[in-house]
Amino acid sequence: MKGMAEVKALNIPVGISDFEKIRNGDFYYIDKSGLISQILDEKAEVTLITRPRRFGKTLGMSMLESFFDIRRDSRELFDGLEIAEHPELCEKWMNQYPTVFVSFRQVDGLNFAGAYDMLTWVISELYKKHLYLLDSDKINNSDKDIARQLVWGNASPKDTKGSLMLLTRMMQQHYGKPVILLIDEYDVPVAKANSNGYYAEMLDVMKGLMQALKDNQALCFAVVTGCLKIAKESIFTGTNNFVSDTITNSRLNEYFGFVQSEVDQLLSDTGLTEQADSIRKWYDGYHFGDFDVYCPWDVMNYVLELQHNPKAKPISYWRNTSDNAIIRSFIDYAGSTITHKLETLMAGGCIVQRVDENLTYDYLHSSEDNLWSLLYLTGYLTRARDEECKETVPDGMMALMIPNAEIREIFETTVIKWFDDSAKKWNRNALFDAVWSGDSETITKEMNALLRRTISYHDYHEDFYHAFLAGIFTGAGYMVDSNKEHGEGRSDVVVYDPINARVAVFEAKYTKVLENLGSECDAALRQIDERMYAKEYEDDYDQILCYGISFFKKRCMVKKV
Numbered sequence: 001m002k003g004m005a006e007v008k009a010l011n012i013p014v015g016i017s018d019f020e021k022i023r024n025g026d027f028y029y030i031d032k033s034g035l036i037s038q039i040l041d042e043k044a045e046v047t048l049i050t051r052p053r054r055f056g057k058t059l060g061m062s063m064l065e066s067f068f069d070i071r072r073d074s075r076e077l078f079d080g081l082e083i084a085e086h087p088e089l090c091e092k093w094m095n096q097y098p099t100v101f102v103s104f105r106q107v108d109g110l111n112f113a114g115a116y117d118m119l120t121w122v123i124s125e126l127y128k129k130h131l132y133l134l135d136s137d138k139i140n141n142s143d144k145d146i147a148r149q150l151v152w153g154n155a156s157p158k159d160t161k162g163s164l165m166l167l168t169r170m171m172q173q174h175y176g177k178p179v180i181l182l183i184d185e186y187d188v189p190v191a192k193a194n195s196n197g198y199y200a201e202m203l204d205v206m207k208g209l210m211q212a213l214k215d216n217q218a219l220c221f222a223v224v225t226g227c228l229k230i231a232k233e234s235i236f237t238g239t240n241n242f243v244s245d246t247i248t249n250s251r252l253n254e255y256f257g258f259v260q261s262e263v264d265q266l267l268s269d270t271g272l273t274e275q276a277d278s279i280r281k282w283y284d285g286y287h288f289g290d291f292d293v294y295c296p297w298d299v300m301n302y303v304l305e306l307q308h309n310p311k312a313k314p315i316s317y318w319r320n321t322s323d324n325a326i327i328r329s330f331i332d333y334a335g336s337t338i339t340h341k342l343e344t345l346m347a348g349g350c351i352v353q354r355v356d357e358n359l360t361y362d363y364l365h366s367s368e369d370n371l372w373s374l375l376y377l378t379g380y381l382t383r384a385r386d387e388e389c390k391e392t393v394p395d396g397m398m399a400l401m402i403p404n405a406e407i408r409e410i411f412e413t414t415v416i417k418w419f420d421d422s423a424k425k426w427n428r429n430a431l432f433d434a435v436w437s438g439d440s441e442t443i444t445k446e447m448n449a450l451l452r453r454t455i456s457y458h459d460y461h462e463d464f465y466h467a468f469l470a471g472i473f474t475g476a477g478y479m480v481d482s483n484k485e486h487g488e489g490r491s492d493v494v495v496y497d498p499i500n501a502r503v504a505v506f507e508a509k510y511t512k513v514l515e516n517l518g519s520e521c522d523a524a525l526r527q528i529d530e531r532m533y534a535k536e537y538e539d540d541y542d543q544i545l546c547y548g549i550s551f552f553k554k555r556c557m558v559k560k561v
Helices: 019-024 034-042 057-068 087-093 112-128 131-135 141-152 157-161 163-175 188-196 199-213 260-270 273-283 296-308 322-332 336-346 361-366 368-377 405-425 429-437 440-453 462-474 514-530 533-537
Strands: 046-050 099-103 179-184 219-226 242-245 286-288 291-293 351-353 398-401 479-482 493-497 502-510 543-552 555-560
Touching: 019 057, 034 057, 034 087, 057 099, 057 179, 057 219, 099 112, 099 163, 112 141, 112 157, 112 163, 112 188, 112 199, 131 141, 131 163, 141 157, 141 163, 157 163, 157 199, 163 179, 163 199, 179 199, 188 199, 188 361, 199 219, 199 361, 260 273, 260 296, 273 296, 273 405, 336 351, 336 368, 336 405, 351 368, 368 398, 429 440, 429 502, 429 543, 440 462, 440 543, 440 555, 462 479, 462 493, 462 502, 502 514, 502 533, 514 533, 514 543, 514 555, 533 543
Parallel strands: 046 219, 046 242, 099 179, 179 219, 502 543
Antiparallel strands: 286 291, 351 398, 479 493, 493 502, 543 555
């Protein structure tokens, strides 16, 4: 293929969210340093930035730490970047302020005790970075005693809750300057707690830690990142000069995710411009504020893979993340209206919903609106542009759509798994009895009942019906041969019951016109007959049952040869 030999090997920083490591390690870096001047221009005391996971929040916070931290000399790190074009700003702010950077993304546990252990470990590691404070003659001994307990992980719950307030106060006293506080993934502990049943306990601890944002005389300003804006009244109550920057209402969107010009430059620099269309189809499509954004995690993963294998196809790099359980919990909740909306989305359409960005994790499943809001805020849906949605969108509502091929694949995979699981729970004895007794009328009735329970995808293409038909029997433990890959000469789905020496052969057709259901079913029967599908089983099975089946949307017709 033309151009393959021209792929340029660059250091692509997949999985590295340490700004200093990227800059010193000669990794490829897409310049996001303009974020620094944007935040300083805001002059907010607390800025909360919410974006879906994998959109570069931690790397952005690491960059802010490198820029402001008084204990570093970062001039070389920022040479050639956009922020270096503002010398007066750099002189006033670069490495001029005591800076605290803490990430809560590792705080997790099956119960509160386990998660709290992880939290105290995070605080201990944070304090170990500032052990010099224990030798400062500007800090009183009682504060130092509490700090030592925090270092060892032995502090009381009260002192753990106050640990960020204490650290900022000690640093302000030591340096004689107010402190910049950077808190990354503030909502992860609460999200994990909600999933594992200790939400109230963890929320109480996090509210205590967040007291460092309120009326803190030691604070210069704070930047906080997360996935959701947990309802302001629960964690950020009393925070002065609070600015919330979300995917709907933002000035910072170009700094989280890749915009088109950045992806064009990356593909040019790596010699992969021929991949532009497939990367756009798979990883673009997010509409944040006024920007169209690519998911940076996916783009970087795929570019790295292409350097190793220029023939690599795009895949879902979100697929193996635990966050995908969100979609499953959503489908489990599904009533008929949700089912219909999911089908619309998976067929490439859009739905109009009320979106609330002020959610609390414990109320996520309290209403259908909250569930759609969650899928939007976590990046599984995005806001549709006016030209992408034909529906009129009333005030206070939003048109939502699946952003790209990657997320559509995640939906489809999750729906297939959901169907397999729900088919196992369904009482299928009536269907199987009808199959082995040759009762095509009952088979038709039972299959139609099961079809109505499914969430369809791929706009009812043939693959859907093959998966449906094979899944019914596979889920019940039958040996099934699905021969859609084999081409002509063999039937579509064969179900074996070797213990009772019987086999059921299905030839499936699908039609886009309801009136053709009967004629397509007859065509399937003729094909079974003309190609003598039953013949190859005559030596091994006493009973061979052959069925023609035709599908139209959520209807089917079954006839026996």
